[in-house]
Amino acid sequence: MRIYIELGIYLTKRLSVLDSDLCVGCASCMLACTRRFAEVGYGKSAIHVRSAGGMEKGFIVVVCRACLEPPCAKVCPEDALVPRKGGGVILKPEKCIACGYCVEACPFGAIFWDEEVNKPIICVYCGYCANYCPYNVIALEEVR
Amino acid sequence: MYEPKPFSKVLYIDLNRRTSWVEERDDLVEEWLGGIGLGIQLLKEESMTSVDPLSPENSIILAVGPFNATYPLGSKTVALFKSPLTGNLGESYAGGRSSVSIKLAGYMAIVIRGASETPIYLAIHEDRVHFRDASALWGMTSSFTVGRVIAEREPSAGYRSILRIGPAGEKLVRYASVMVESFRHFGRLGLGAVFGSKKLKAIVISGRKALKVEDKVAYKKVYDEIFEKAVRSGLMKKYHELGTTMNVLPLNELGALPTMNLKSGRFEQAENISGEEMASKVLGRRIACSGCPVACIHLAALREPYPHEPFFYKTVFISYDYELAYALGSMLGIGKREGFLKLLHFVESAGLDAISTGVCFAWATEALEKGLISERETLLRLKWGDYESYIKAVKMIVEQPNEFYKELALGVRNASKHFGGEEFALSFGGNEMPGYHTGPAAYLGFLVGGRHSHLDNAGYSLDQKIRELPPPEELVEKLIKEESWRMVLNSLVICLFARGIYDAETVSEALDPLGIPVPPEELHRLGRDIYKQRYSLKIQMGFDPTELKPPGRILEVPTPHGTLEEEYFERGLKHFSNILRDWDII
Ligand code: SF4
Numbered sequence: 001m002r003i004y005i006e007l008g009i010y011l012t013k014r015l016s017v018l019d020s021d022l023c024v025g026c027a028s029c030m031l032a033c034t035r036r037f038a039e040v041g042y043g044k045s046a047i048h049v050r051s052a053g054g055m056e057k058g059f060i061v062v063v064c065r066a067c068l069e070p071p072c073a074k075v076c077p078e079d080a081l082v083p084r085k086g087g088g089v090i091l092k093p094e095k096c097i098a099c100g101y102c103v104e105a106c107p108f109g110a111i112f113w114d115e116e117v118n119k120p121i122i123c124v125y126c127g128y129c130a131n132y133c134p135y136n137v138i139a140l141e142e143v144r
Numbered sequence: 145m146y147e148p149k150p151f152s153k154v155l156y157i158d159l160n161r162r163t164s165w166v167e168e169r170d171d172l173v174e175e176w177l178g179g180i181g182l183g184i185q186l187l188k189e190e191s192m193t194s195v196d197p198l199s200p201e202n203s204i205i206l207a208v209g210p211f212n213a214t215y216p217l218g219s220k221t222v223a224l225f226k227s228p229l230t231g232n233l234g235e236s237y238a239g240g241r242s243s244v245s246i247k248l249a250g251y252m253a254i255v256i257r258g259a260s261e262t263p264i265y266l267a268i269h270e271d272r273v274h275f276r277d278a279s280a281l282w283g284m285t286s287s288f289t290v291g292r293v294i295a296e297r298e299p300s301a302g303y304r305s306i307l308r309i310g311p312a313g314e315k316l317v318r319y320a321s322v323m324v325e326s327f328r329h330f331g332r333l334g335l336g337a338v339f340g341s342k343k344l345k346a347i348v349i350s351g352r353k354a355l356k357v358e359d360k361v362a363y364k365k366v367y368d369e370i371f372e373k374a375v376r377s378g379l380m381k382k383y384h385e386l387g388t389t390m391n392v393l394p395l396n397e398l399g400a401l402p403t404m405n406l407k408s409g410r411f412e413q414a415e416n417i418s419g420e421e422m423a424s425k426v427l428g429r430r431i432a433c434s435g436c437p438v439a440c441i442h443l444a445a446l447r448e449p450y451p452h453e454p455f456f457y458k459t460v461f462i463s464y465d466y467e468l469a470y471a472l473g474s475m476l477g478i479g480k481r482e483g484f485l486k487l488l489h490f491v492e493s494a495g496l497d498a499i500s501t502g503v504c505f506a507w508a509t510e511a512l513e514k515g516l517i518s519e520r521e522t523l524l525r526l527k528w529g530d531y532e533s534y535i536k537a538v539k540m541i542v543e544q545p546n547e548f549y550k551e552l553a554l555g556v557r558n559a560s561k562h563f564g565g566e567e568f569a570l571s572f573g574g575n576e577m578p579g580y581h582t583g584p585a586a587y588l589g590f591l592v593g594g595r596h597s598h599l600d601n602a603g604y605s606l607d608q609k610i611r612e613l614p615p616p617e618e619l620v621e622k623l624i625k626e627e628s629w630r631m632v633l634n635s636l637v638i639c640l641f642a643r644g645i646y647d648a649e650t651v652s653e654a655l656d657p658l659g660i661p662v663p664p665e666e667l668h669r670l671g672r673d674i675y676k677q678r679y680s681l682k683i684q685m686g687f688d689p690t691e692l693k694p695p696g697r698i699l700e701v702p703t704p705h706g707t708l709e710e711e712y713f714e715r716g717l718k719h720f721s722n723i724l725r726d727w728d729i730i
Pocket residue numbers: 015032033036045046047063122123124125126127128129130
């Protein structure tokens with residue numbers, strides 16, 4: 001990482017689901033994402049795990065895919081979601097009017113709602129969640 | 145402050161009037177933490193010491209604690225009620241998504257009062273409580289299907305927990321369970337029948353709040369330390385790889401695996417139902433309770449051919465554990481793996497507690513063998529190993545077509561009083577016994593334990609640690625000490641598999657950032673206080689410790705500590721009563 005920065009090469013990262021069949025549904029990742037802010041629970045989480053119609057069928061791990069042409073940004077009337085170089089979006093909360101169009105537009109259902117501040121929750125591709133996945137289901141990846 | 149407001153919220157639900165309200169109970173939470181500590185106080189307030197467990201006056205308490213959703217393996221919910229099986233204190237724990245959902249819905253406890261006239265289910269989505277009609281779900285043969293129907297209809301997948309009963313609960317079988325997320329249960333002591341008596345088919349509860357802590361930096365640091373311990377310790381390997389069935393072979397080796405109604409402590413076919421064989425032959429998936437990185441829940445994939453369609457199969461997933469391999473395996477002489485799994489699946493569908501069911505069937509089989517009852521009563525030829533008959537018997541227990549099954553549906557203590565064979569009816573304080581013929585600590589533990597369960601005080605583990613048998617008085621004191629400490633863990637409410645991680649220092653350190661400063665010595669005192677509070681409630685509910693007696697059978701079959709002496713038990717139990725007397729509990 002350091003070496004790239006020194007060389008002036010900027011690599012975009014995104015969170016990726018390596019193998020959802022390995023997921024045990026422990027929710028450690030979801031709890032981790034809210035714990036970024038030292039809070040307890042799911043209320044700030046940008047990652048979601050639910051069963052694929054009964055836990056015996058395994059789990060669906062919903063994360064932001066860091067799209068190259070993000071549909072969420074396209075529908076934002078205030079340009080509060082700025083496409084990021086290499087994929088994904090960055091939220092400018094001061095511009096957001098809480099219309100919720102982005103939530104509707106994401107085909108993966110990867111945008112959640114922060115009830116406390118009444119703004120969308122957008123993954124920042126920090127990889128904090130991946131540090132707590134005991135089964136290597138998710139990882140932070142470099143986008144080339 | 146660990147936002148004491150949301151964390152002292154108790155949701156009251158009145159099924160008679162179909163109303164609900166919230167009360168802030170800072171007073172109780174400050175003194176008793178949560179979980180069992182809080183639950184006992186709430187139960188006391190319901191003043192139901194002399195009520196009939198199946199009447200509307202029996203209230204159900206579901207309580208969580210400060211560690212749920214907050215720290216790794218803080219994954220259990222405690223249910224308190226009056227047990228229709230023992231007529232005494234009912235206390236049962238379940239994981240799944242229950243505790244995290246209740247906590248993140250914003251509650252420390254839920255108190256359910258009264259009864260509905262028609263079948264209903266409760267849908268609790270954070271602040272909103274809905275009373276939904278469940279007439280169409282009443283009478284469904286499988287508790288799995290009930291869960292699926294509710295899952296389809298209700299929102300918040302992934303943030304919710306679905307508790308429901310099967311037909312056994314509706315028919316008031318006194319050891320009916322409440323199934324949680326298909327693979328976990330409030331199994332013991334008959335909560336399912338209490339739900340049934342209230343016409344309460346299910347509860348779905350969801351929550352996705354974010355809760356504040358007092359010291360943010362310390363919280364994240366302590367979390368990381370505990371998480372590291374949980375994933376690095378032997379815990380993961382032990383419970384994740386083989387799961388609790390890893391105990392089958394070692395216990396069998398010791399002669400501690402109750403077999404065929406404990407006529408023996410060794411099972412010839414133990415290998416077939418051992419963790420090793422199950423993992424290599426049938427393990428299909430592992431899953432976890434919310435907030436638990438260990439993932440000890442093992443699901444067997446059972447592939448079954450359709451009878452009338454060639455080359456067509458269905459695969460059912462069945463969660464297996466040590467207790468089930470004992471109760472529906474060795475105890476019934478069932479060594480055929482598929483047979484054991486099939487029976488287990490039927491027991492789960494019906495919504496019965498597997499341990500009680502196995503022990504009841506084992507007693508019935510022996511009573512039939514001995515001629516105390518005949519096929520006129522059992523309507524079936526119950527025979528060791530014959531899982532097909534036992535599967536039919538599951539249906540009989542639910543439907544109770546005759547006097548015999550009516551009595552058996554009240555538990556083994558009751559059935560044996562009626563039909564004889566009390567010396568081989570394996571019940572302790574009215575609760576059917578767990579699978580540990582390890583020695584005197586296990587049995588004294590079942591007897592004196594608050595819920596007559598192996599997890600009360602882990603006598604089975606003590607048995608395996610002691611070489612020389614101490615005087616019974618000393619043993620009883622050790623059991624009380626362990627049970628008292630567990631009162632703290634059960635107030636938090638953590639999974640007891642993590643008890644090795646959560647010593648008093650760690651618990652104290654982890655409470656601190658939440659704004660709950662309790663030094664380690666204080667925790668021990670608190671544990672003892674909760675123990676006393678709980679036991680005195682038990683006594684008020686009519687429990688008489690001086691009447692405790694082990695069933696004759698356990699004295700006949702040698703344990704790893706040799707043949708147990710009645711006198712040893714008498715002395716131990718006498719000492720126990722004396723301690724309660726010293727504490728002014730009796
Ligand atoms: S990468 Fe960061 S923001 Fe995105 S889901 Fe994981 S923890 Fe949350």
